[in-house]
Amino acid sequence: MKTDGLLRIGCAMGTALVGAAVFGPVLAPYDPTAVVAARLAEPMPPGAPFYLGTDDLGRDVLSRLLYGARISVLVGLVAMSVTMTIGTAVGLTAGYFGRFIDVVLMRITDVMLAFPGLLLAVALVAVLEPSVWTIFIVIGLVSWTGVARVIRSEVLSLREREYVVAARAMGAGSTRILWRHILPNILPTMLVIAALSTSGTILLDAGLSFLGIGVPPPTPTWGRMIQEATSYYRVAPWLMLFPGAAVLYAVLAFNFIAYGLARQGRAPTT
Amino acid sequence: MRYVLTRLAWALIILLGTSTITFGVAFLVPGDPARVIAGPRADAETLAQVRRELALDAPVVTQYARYLGRLVRGDLGRSYATREPVGTLLLRRLPATATLALTALAVAIVIGLLGATVTARFAGTWIDRTALVASLTLLSAPVFWLGMLALYYVGYRWRLLPLGGAGSPRHLILPALVLGSGTGVYYARLLHTNLVEVLGQEYIRAARGRGVGAIRLLFRHALRNACLPLITVIGLDLAALMNGVVLTETVFHWPGIGRLAFEAVLNLDVPVIMGAVLLSASLVVSASLMVDLVYRVVDPRIRLE
Numbered sequence: 001m002k003t004d005g006l007l008r009i010g011c012a013m014g015t016a017l018v019g020a021a022v023f024g025p026v027l028a029p030y031d032p033t034a035v036v037a038a039r040l041a042e043p044m045p046p047g048a049p050f051y052l053g054t055d056d057l058g059r060d061v062l063s064r065l066l067y068g069a070r071i072s073v074l075v076g077l078v079a080m081s082v083t084m085t086i087g088t089a090v091g092l093t094a095g096y097f098g099r100f101i102d103v104v105l106m107r108i109t110d111v112m113l114a115f116p117g118l119l120l121a122v123a124l125v126a127v128l129e130p131s132v133w134t135i136f137i138v139i140g141l142v143s144w145t146g147v148a149r150v151i152r153s154e155v156l157s158l159r160e161r162e163y164v165v166a167a168r169a170m171g172a173g174s175t176r177i178l179w180r181h182i183l184p185n186i187l188p189t190m191l192v193i194a195a196l197s198t199s200g201t202i203l204l205d206a207g208l209s210f211l212g213i214g215v216p217p218p219t220p221t222w223g224r225m226i227q228e229a230t231s232y233y234r235v236a237p238w239l240m241l242f243p244g245a246a247v248l249y250a251v252l253a254f255n256f257i258a259y260g261l262a263r264q265g266r267a268p269t270t
Numbered sequence: 271m272r273y274v275l276t277r278l279a280w281a282l283i284i285l286l287g288t289s290t291i292t293f294g295v296a297f298l299v300p301g302d303p304a305r306v307i308a309g310p311r312a313d314a315e316t317l318a319q320v321r322r323e324l325a326l327d328a329p330v331v332t333q334y335a336r337y338l339g340r341l342v343r344g345d346l347g348r349s350y351a352t353r354e355p356v357g358t359l360l361l362r363r364l365p366a367t368a369t370l371a372l373t374a375l376a377v378a379i380v381i382g383l384l385g386a387t388v389t390a391r392f393a394g395t396w397i398d399r400t401a402l403v404a405s406l407t408l409l410s411a412p413v414f415w416l417g418m419l420a421l422y423y424v425g426y427r428w429r430l431l432p433l434g435g436a437g438s439p440r441h442l443i444l445p446a447l448v449l450g451s452g453t454g455v456y457y458a459r460l461l462h463t464n465l466v467e468v469l470g471q472e473y474i475r476a477a478r479g480r481g482v483g484a485i486r487l488l489f490r491h492a493l494r495n496a497c498l499p500l501i502t503v504i505g506l507d508l509a510a511l512m513n514g515v516v517l518t519e520t521v522f523h524w525p526g527i528g529r530l531a532f533e534a535v536l537n538l539d540v541p542v543i544m545g546a547v548l549l550s551a552s553l554v555v556s557a558s559l560m561v562d563l564v565y566r567v568v569d570p571r572i573r574l575e
Contacts, residue, residue, distance in 0.1 A: 110284055110287075111287030111288055113506070114288050114509060114554045115291070115547065116510070116513045116516070116547075116551075117509070117513060119512065119513070119543075119547045120291075120547055122531065122535055122547075123544055126538055126540055127295060199410065207414070210412070210517065211535050212536060223412075226414065226415055226418070230521070233418050233421065233422055240415065241419075244411070244419070247412050248415070251412075252407055252410040255406050259406060
């Protein structure tokens with residue numbers, strides 16, 4: 001089977017991103033928190049030796065971007081896992097056991113869906129201690145609803161398939177049916193929503209950082225770099241241009257993967 | 271009628287659920303809720319007063335009942351930055367947010383319709399493929415960054431529009447375009463899928479056989495049916511639009527609820543943040559209720575089910 005074009009581009013972009021995140025400290029020419037520019041309080045435009053310029057505090061933008069990639073990738077993947085775990089657990093339970101459990105879980109999902117995720121996350125972070133861990137948990141708590149709904153509808157249709165009914169007739173327990181018969185069949189769908197959820201998470205995290213409540217300083221994050229650039233965007237547009245492009249790149253990589261996977265999954269049947 | 275009543279009851283239950291969650295966030299967090307509500311600079315006397323007012327030493331159930339009672343009366347507490355009632359603050363900012371959100375929604379619908387008809391007309395060609403990559407790219411860009419790019423180029427470099435703020439229709443153009451374009455591209459993708467499906471149906475082939483022209487076929491026959499599912503999506507996605515509102519208002523200094531929430535975050539003004547969360551959730555719930563009711567009027571097939 002031929003691999004989907006978008007999927008291939010997405011995978012290449014994602015690999016480069018993860019590479020930049022892992023080897024960031026080796027690749028970064030300077031310490032991201034150190035003042036390296038000769039002149040203080042005046043951002044320097046891109047050009048050697050600072051290829052992407054320096055910010056208002058005289059720090060190297062390229063180094064800060066590379067360290068920021070670590071945070072974005074870390075938050076993207078960990079918060080995605082939290083989202084997927086909660087969403088899959090709720091979706092499987094609601095879809096498989098049905099009846100009362102389904103009604104209750106889906107009403108809770110409806111309630112969560114009424115909240116604008118970003119605002120609810122802002123409220124949660126405001127009352128909790130700001131840290132990387134808070135961000136992981138909060139993003140997971142506000143974004144599992146979409147996952148739960150998709151998984152539930154998949155399980156609803158699988159539950160009535162003959163091989164599941166046969167397994168139940170042979171005396172297989174719920175755990176075994178869910179684990180051995182249902183979960184493997186929803187894996188393709190889960191891969192697609194995992195990729196989508198990663199891109200959503202990176203955007204949400206950037207938004208939180210932009211509002212000033214993301215991963216706390218001195219860790220450089222792309223969102224906060226854009227926030228710090230708001231007062232300088234006229235004289236030093238590169239300060240917001242590069243971190244924004246970095247967010248775009250990371251989100252796009254996972255969107256390409258998600259879209260490519262979905263299209264490839266559909267291909268043989270259509 | 272029976273449907274309307276059940277739907278109304280569900281909306282109320284959802285609202286009750288949202289208030290339970292905001293109550294949980296504000297009162298059951300680790301640490302001292304009185305401190306959270308009165309603010310970091312409050313003295314011992316104020317803290318004691320807050321505890322008395324909110325009955326913080328009473329059992330959780332009593333606290334929750336009182337919280338609901340205050341919400342029903344429209345009492346959302348006081349901002350500890352300005353000491354003003356949160357309800358008043360929010361109401362003052364509501365018209366600006368409504369103007370921006372509705373204009374953006376109109377922009378999104380126009381982009382969605384145009385994008386979908388063009389890409390469906392050229393389905394499978396390079397135009398369709400380019401549009402797909404372009405729309406994925408636009409959907410991947412942070413909305414606040416798009417806002418800053420628009421401000422830099424359109425506002426600062428080309429001097430075409432004001433650099434943020436509010437006061438004239440000219441101020442509305444950039445934020446509404448930035449906020450609406452992402453949503454519009456999303457609508458276009460959904461509508462595109464529906465449209466391609468509808469175009470393959472029998473009645474379209476029959477109309478084409480009768481000699482109906484391509485343009486008339488698209489607008490009079492296909493688009494009407496393809497648009498129907500979009501109505502429910504608009505209702506469901508209002509929460510996502512509110513996320514965009516917060517970020518867009520922050521970038522453009524648009525004096526709405528989102529900007530208020532951002533200022534509240536800077537001061538860690540928890541009552542204002544909670545008020546904004548609760549207000550947006552109730553807006554979303556009422557909007558999706560209205561959408562569901564409108565949908566039944568627009569699509570008679572639903573009423574038969």
